[in-house]
Amino acid sequence: MARSRDKPFAKATETVRIEDVAKLAGVAPITVSRALQNPGKVRESTRLKVAEAVKKTGYVANPFASNLRSGSSNIISFFVSDLRNPHFSNAMQGSADALEGSAYKLMMSQIGYSEEVEAEALNSVLPMRPAALVFTGLVQSTATRARLRDQNIPVMEMWDFTPDPIDMLVGFSNYEGGRMMGQHFGKCGYKHIAYVGRSQGRGAQRLQGFQEALLNTGASVERIFPMEGGRSLADGKKALGDLLEQFPDVDAVFFGTDTLAVGAIFECRTRGINLPEDLAIAGFGDLEVSGQLSTPLTTIHVASYEMGYEAGKILRNRLEGRDGEVTNATKLFPVTLMARITA
Amino acid sequence: MARSRDKPFAKATETVRIEDVAKLAGVAPITVSRALQNPGKVRESTRLKVAEAVKKTGYVANPFASNLRSGSSNIISFFVSDLRNPHFSNAMQGSADALEGSAYKLMMSQIGYSEEVEAEALNSVLPMRPAALVFTGLVQSTATRARLRDQNIPVMEMWDFTPDPIDMLVGFSNYEGGRMMGQHFGKCGYKHIAYVGRSQGRGAQRLQGFQEALLNTGASVERIFPMEGGRSLADGKKALGDLLEQFPDVDAVFFGTDTLAVGAIFECRTRGINLPEDLAIAGFGDLEVSGQLSTPLTTIHVASYEMGYEAGKILRNRLEGRDGEVTNATKLFPVTLMARITA
DNA sequence: TTGAAAGCGCTAACAA
DNA sequence: TTGTTAGCGCTTTCAA
Numbered sequence A, B: 001m002a003r004s005r006d007k008p009f010a011k012a013t014e015t016v017r018i019e020d021v022a023k024l025a026g027v028a029p030i031t032v033s034r035a036l037q038n039p040g041k042v043r044e045s046t047r048l049k050v051a052e053a054v055k056k057t058g059y060v061a062n063p064f065a066s067n068l069r070s071g072s073s074n075i076i077s078f079f080v081s082d083l084r085n086p087h088f089s090n091a092m093q094g095s096a097d098a099l100e101g102s103a104y105k106l107m108m109s110q111i112g113y114s115e116e117v118e119a120e121a122l123n124s125v126l127p128m129r130p131a132a133l134v135f136t137g138l139v140q141s142t143a144t145r146a147r148l149r150d151q152n153i154p155v156m157e158m159w160d161f162t163p164d165p166i167d168m169l170v171g172f173s174n175y176e177g178g179r180m181m182g183q184h185f186g187k188c189g190y191k192h193i194a195y196v197g198r199s200q201g202r203g204a205q206r207l208q209g210f211q212e213a214l215l216n217t218g219a220s221v222e223r224i225f226p227m228e229g230g231r232s233l234a235d236g237k238k239a240l241g242d243l244l245e246q247f248p249d250v251d252a253v254f255f256g257t258d259t260l261a262v263g264a265i266f267e268c269r270t271r272g273i274n275l276p277e278d279l280a281i282a283g284f285g286d287l288e289v290s291g292q293l294s295t296p297l298t299t300i301h302v303a304s305y306e307m308g309y310e311a312g313k314i315l316r317n318r319l320e321g322r323d324g325e326v327t328n329a330t331k332l333f334p335v336t337l338m339a340r341i342t343a
Numbered sequence C: 001t002t003g004a005a006a007g008c009g010c011t012a013a014c015a016a
Numbered sequence D: 001t002t003g004t005t006a007g008c009g010c011t012t013t014c015a016a
Helices: A018-025 A029-037 A044-057 A063-070 A086-099 A115-128 A142-150 A174-188 A201-216 A233-246 A258-271 A288-292 A304-319 B018-025 B029-037 B044-057 B063-070 B086-099 B115-128 B142-150 B174-188 B201-216 B233-246 B258-271 B288-292 B304-319
Strands: A075-080 A105-110 A132-135 A155-158 A168-172 A193-197 A221-226 A252-255 A280-282 A299-301 A330-333 A336-338 B075-080 B105-110 B132-135 B155-158 B168-172 B193-197 B221-226 B252-255 B280-282 B299-301 B330-333 B336-338
Touching: A018 A029, A018 A044, A029 A044, A063 B063, A063 B115, A075 A086, A075 A115, A086 A105, A086 A304, A086 B086, A086 B105, A105 A115, A105 B086, A105 B115, A115 A142, A115 B063, A115 B105, A132 A304, A155 A304, A168 A174, A168 A304, A174 A201, A174 A252, A174 A280, A174 A299, A174 A336, A193 A201, A193 A233, A201 A221, A221 A233, A233 A252, A233 A258, A233 B288, A252 A258, A258 A280, A258 A288, A258 B288, A288 B233, A288 B258, A304 A330, B018 B029, B018 B044, B029 B044, B075 B086, B075 B115, B086 B105, B086 B304, B105 B115, B115 B142, B132 B304, B155 B304, B168 B174, B168 B304, B174 B201, B174 B252, B174 B280, B174 B299, B174 B336, B193 B201, B193 B233, B201 B221, B221 B233, B233 B252, B233 B258, B252 B258, B258 B280, B258 B288, B304 B330
Parallel strands: A075 A105, A075 A132, A132 A155, A155 A168, A168 A330, A193 A221, A193 A252, A252 A280, B075 B105, B075 B132, B132 B155, B155 B168, B168 B330, B193 B221, B193 B252, B252 B280
Antiparallel strands: A105 B105, A299 A336, B299 B336
């Protein structure tokens, strides 16, 4: 039964509904639905009739109606801590590119860096029955992990590695990155080595790999300067000053992030400290600027855009039912030592 | 009429519906709806009863059902050309922060740099009846502009300035930024001035302001090197090499973006060119790195995060009906000359 | 201030 | 392969 079009209902006359298309094509609404969603279940000639009617009317399905009825949506919810971190915005852009042209829409939710916000964000997103969830990071709270495992919804974690992902994972090993840098420092023969950066989470893993590799070469990390909040180049500059003051003997520093390391390099240049003769500096992450400096930074390369793209591709295969044999995809991206000039 | 819970319907038992809350609170479903959406239209004691029932059941409204019925959604659709441009990711983060805690969800759509993609993206978003649209840039196609003006949907444009926005606008004047830099170059007394950057769109406006201001001081832009695609530091390095080769007399360059300018600075350092004695360099945008270099870049500051935040706030006021007297808000952000070292 | 009835536009389930 | 019927969960409309 058609809604009467002469009633002054909100913009009713402008909205093309499936029924309008059906009438024009001379079929039932459900046939239009099938022709659009499952073309295989409809005779080719019917599909063409429908396609023409769709074109003529400019019909686009009302996503709320389909979602309400089918109980599932085409929304992929992206949980990000901070888009100002280029690694995360690169990853998100990568996923967006991989999903380009698909039926899926990207929704962004903030999780900051707290478990509570994470849980709240999830609560507000789940009622939308998203087609998938993407986390730029591992899901922190074990309660949330358990909850997500129960729900039957595809989950992509990124950016870290764990043997026990909720579902899919595209990540890299922070431990391995740290280890490579430790090996490199060992080979270079530095004697008074410092670490500056986070002592929690990913930072802890980088540090652990770094320390273990150094021990194997007979060296060690003499001083650790924990810095939980350092996210700016200015923080890196300041960190270098503090370091030199508190540890004048230092001959090599491993910074937990490139941002800190690059800031430190600028500070060195201001102070007339030569790299790597006077001091060796290394970072982690390989920002664009790191490789372009006149004294390019030695660091660990992390392919953020590519990881985002890969995550989007895997998700897309899974959602579009082309996963073939792969179901519980875990992809470990290799981490690369970029031994450039500074260390 | 309640759906019988014993039918093996998809996860029926897990979903709390408005009816469940209503029963528990001893009211009709519509009253629950009102208590949640229009608390003012319900007696306080009723509101409390409902609130308690909501808490007990953990009820969250199914957004598809509400949207389908009400014909409007709580989705704000963000159109971005490229999140790898830090100005845009900063702006998006700013808007996300401003909308934090509201009922609105951020959806991201790519528009690349083409009018066609822009129109397509819009087509796929409009059926979701978004609460508002945000464009990081002016909407390019005049057809699309007209179409959006017809629709009765709040539109926020950003990042540029036009006297004739579709609806709301938070932007800055590229012309004015260029003009300031032209004035500065004039004051400094440079004789052989070049511009390297886009000659279209925003770049053209920067260049125009730059040229006009220079003419007022009796100087002029001797050479223009159009570069439509340069988006990386490496492009800036290469641009500097080309510039010196094709225009050896140059004593000052204005780059259309900080990325190009910073790349050029690195190249200068490699080549032993002293800034600003041998060559003056200026950029546009004020990236984080620009101010932190050991020879900080002279540039035009653009407050991208703040603009995004402001756009989000204005939008929120409008959507939550707190716009007061302001309806067609246009906010012009000032642009600031950061006269640092390099020019 | 509260409620009953109806229906938003689509698709699952079943039937032909 | 196509169609009929019903109903997803909410909120609009209208009535009390």
